[in-house]
Amino acid sequence: NTAFRIAVFPGDGIGREVMTPTIEILRLLQQRIGGFELRFQEEQAGAAHYVRTGTALPDEAMARAGQADAILLGAMGMPDIRYPDGREIAPQLDMREQFELFAGVRPVRTQPGAPNPLADPRAQALDFVLIRESTEGLFAGRGHTRYDGPADRPTAAHDTMTMTRKGSERLFEFAFRLAARRRERGHPGEVTCVDKANVIGGFYFFRQVFDEVAARHPGLGAGHMYVDACALNMVRRPWEFDVLVTENMFGDILSDLGAGLMGGMGMAPSADIGERHAVFQPCHGSAPDIVGRGLANPTATFLSAAMMLDWLGDQHGVPDCGRAGLVLDRAVACAYADGSLKPAELGGTAGTAEVTKAV
Amino acid sequence: NTAFRIAVFPGDGIGREVMTPTIEILRLLQQRIGGFELRFQEEQAGAAHYVRTGTALPDEAMARAGQADAILLGAMGMPDIRYPDGREIAPQLDMREQFELFAGVRPVRTQPGAPNPLADPRAQALDFVLIRESTEGLFAGRGHTRYDGPADRPTAAHDTMTMTRKGSERLFEFAFRLAARRRERGHPGEVTCVDKANVIGGFYFFRQVFDEVAARHPGLGAGHMYVDACALNMVRRPWEFDVLVTENMFGDILSDLGAGLMGGMGMAPSADIGERHAVFQPCHGSAPDIVGRGLANPTATFLSAAMMLDWLGDQHGVPDCGRAGLVLDRAVACAYADGSLKPAELGGTAGTAEVTKAV
């Protein structure tokens, strides 16, 4: 089978604006490269959908997405639109849970030529991957907060962070497999477990499971780093990282920091991968402040789409599809390489159309 | 009373190496400026002490520290020395708990002239403060992890993150008082609550308490930021921050990131402040790899000592003592100002003695 069904959720705000050129580019790749076919099926979910219908992510849309070969999301959620209990609309979290998308893959790759926040020239060519566990950790307690004292004025709130052996094992296995694949492309093949094992018991457990899994991959490097040291090293010597793997909440923080190293959220792609399903989504939000002005940076969505092609090709054994992903990835790199493309987000002037044209 | 008892814990590794010049400088300041007196009383605690005696922090030392007017710590802990359950030796955590040092004050100030990791020239003059809650949050669960399944091979681990109204209120009050003091020195007087209120109930509670406390300080600015966005903004536009306030674990991560922005842990001072007690300590660890080579950067300990003088002067109404703190702080700034002082930690060659001499 070389025809893939892609469930496309344009989402909210600039999510919709960058999805259109992304689909165009994907169609172009399919035409030019051939050997695979993409069948897009548009679905609605997000904050605007919640306002219109009272539901953020309809069950039928979730079910159809579950039938698709891959799911492509725009940004979802709006700062001012919330559930009655104050939580933001984030259908991506429900998908991560529903489809058990345990591996949040957040590549931190700087585009040489694009504006870079770090002074050290080595930061121009960052290429590491952060893997964020995406189904448990501190997020497992989502919606299960316990309160002490009166309901209308609690005296304390308690949330539970959960690490399971199963969840940690599959996460680490994924990390080592990715490191092995990266090693074939010249990376060191070194996985670093990022935790707080010196203080929190659950992280000590997490690290123990990591060590067990590491022992099954003797050909690959394995190390540990405390999360605080990791945050420090991400600005001091990020060029030394290869594959980082960590808990959900830590991964959320560190991956945004990684996006910062890339110049901003509009440069940062992501994939949430499970056993059979995968969601691809740019890291940025819906950015209501710039909606409708053509300023949104589509780079992250292009790169997320490239990750999707790569994953589909790998998953279904369709090399042409993977090749299309590589081509898209290279096209982005080329667009930035000569240093003249400066998206508005990175202090330049290029809007959605200009970045798209360059790619 | 203008005579202050200072409990000094030189601690482990390079902690000891930088404490000696710090005490010398404090003695010099007392002599030159006058109007206050410091009585140092040395105490033993830490990983080396644990190896020697089986106790990381003797009760008597803790009790004497509690009687002192301020506590000055060197680095504590050693990566290879642990309690039987795998946790590292960290007497500073026990002090934070014992003396209810709820406000972890972590200034992020770059020294103009010192090497700086960010490319933007505005990063040369960062001056914001991160306040880390230091008695609860995810650290409240320390030592209380619950496990599922067999004891020797658990299937899951659960830790609890606790936010109390009392703990959050005193934290935010502290933050607003600090912002008011900073405003007198020309800063905007704006407190930003850093949380994950969009997903975790306890953080939504944390934010609600913040809003209540903010309402009592109508003259000061108050805002919110998600922790992931905060990590991003710390590399994208940290010059816009004034006072950040957050939970214990988030504060641990973000303050090390802040230390990264300052060039390294050896540049980053800290204070853990309670109602009556306060501990001052550099952010760096014991760095066994460079012990005995004279390479340790004493800057963070000098700046922590300056914070101690400032706090003592303020607490006891002794302006001369506060002035001495300011003098020490300025001396550090002057030492770096002309750009020639480059500590080994920051890629230069200056060791402990050279940095001390320059200051």
Ligand SMILES: CC(C)[C@H](C(=O)O)[C@@H](O)C(=O)O
């Ligand atoms: C929108 C939010 C709930 C989400 C998360 O925290 O996972 C986002 O920050 C992300 O990183 O995908």
Ligand SMILES: CC(C)[C@H](C(=O)O)[C@@H](O)C(=O)O
């Ligand atoms: C040593 C460690 C337990 C400690 C902490 O996590 O609080 C340190 O990282 C700090 O920031 O003071």
